[in-house]
Amino acid sequence: MFTGRLHTRDEILHHPLFLSIERQIALHLIGIHKRAPRLARLAASHQKWLLTQTLFAMHTGRDRGNPVSGLTAGRMMQVAKEFDLASKNTAASFLAELIAYKFLRDAPDETPDRRLRRLETTEVSEEAMASWFLGHMACLDQLDDGNRASQTVDEPRLFHLAQPRAARALIQEPIWKEPRSSIGHFLWSDVGGLVLHDLISRLPDDAREHKRVLLVGVSISELANEFGISLTNLKRMFKRAETDNLLGWESPRNRGALWLSRTFIEDYFHWQSAKFAELDSAIHWAASQIS
Numbered sequence: 001m002f003t004g005r006l007h008t009r010d011e012i013l014h015h016p017l018f019l020s021i022e023r024q025i026a027l028h029l030i031g032i033h034k035r036a037p038r039l040a041r042l043a044a045s046h047q048k049w050l051l052t053q054t055l056f057a058m059h060t061g062r063d064r065g066n067p068v069s070g071l072t073a074g075r076m077m078q079v080a081k082e083f084d085l086a087s088k089n090t091a092a093s094f095l096a097e098l099i100a101y102k103f104l105r106d107a108p109d110e111t112p113d114r115r116l117r118r119l120e121t122t123e124v125s126e127e128a129m130a131s132w133f134l135g136h137m138a139c140l141d142q143l144d145d146g147n148r149a150s151q152t153v154d155e156p157r158l159f160h161l162a163q164p165r166a167a168r169a170l171i172q173e174p175i176w177k178e179p180r181s182s183i184g185h186f187l188w189s190d191v192g193g194l195v196l197h198d199l200i201s202r203l204p205d206d207a208r209e210h211k212r213v214l215l216v217g218v219s220i221s222e223l224a225n226e227f228g229i230s231l232t233n234l235k236r237m238f239k240r241a242e243t244d245n246l247l248g249w250e251s252p253r254n255r256g257a258l259w260l261s262r263t264f265i266e267d268y269f270h271w272q273s274a275k276f277a278e279l280d281s282a283i284h285w286a287a288s289q290i291s
Helices: 009-014 018-035 037-041 046-060 073-082 088-100 123-144 148-154 157-170 181-187 192-201 220-227 231-243 262-290
Strands: 104-106 118-121 212-215 247-251 255-261
Touching: 009 018, 009 262, 018 037, 018 123, 018 192, 018 262, 037 123, 046 073, 046 088, 046 118, 046 157, 073 088, 088 104, 118 123, 123 148, 123 157, 123 262, 148 157, 148 262, 157 262, 181 192, 181 231, 181 262, 192 220, 192 231, 192 262, 212 262, 220 231, 231 247, 255 262
Parallel strands: none
Antiparallel strands: 104 118, 212 255, 247 255
16 A cells, blocks of 8 residues: 655655755765766756656657657657757757667657657666656655655556656756756756765754754865766866855865855755655655556
């Protein structure tokens, strides 16, 4: 039996365990990066995340009775433009990159129109997306002792129904689609999201109670090496946030502990709460469809 109640975004944002599950999902996402770094990098900017979730939803939501449904290059470019996710050229280049690295492949030719190029995700892509989804279900379960994750493992249809529904909602959710500027310049940069996850994973239990939180042991050069990002680009991200008084270092020349402001942390949580709320709504809807 499916358990766990549906939470609103505000309930999730202000839940006393939200900081704990944010650390949990941050470590989970970093783990996905470590297991499949090339694939993770292809979704490590916010724009690429939006495109990845969209194309996966198109593939998963394919109607077997309709040979022209599912993921095609033409439909992906159209949706990217319609929902202002990317230009057609950017979407086409992203698809080409996924195909080149064997994260997408040509689907068996079942279409009556030879001009349509239908694509499908590969096994490694499926595994990474399922891991991403289950990681979030496990976090939501922490909020109410639910069984979303175990039920999804037992009944894979929950994932195949819920992921497309959540993706469709999130590409239209302003809070998620347009993160606040305090964190946005990290998120729109390649791998900047992973850098944010790393910082959040280090937060102490009482981080939300202070105007500033100290993180010991953060090194820009080590972060650059860990996530394969240029040191120049990473310094630029930190410098902009430092100029806006959102974070900083105890000592000159990026020495000592790094501090994060409450605004920086809460803006990140505000953004993340939208994702968790839509995923919770989607899994409950999927469970209702199956039952």
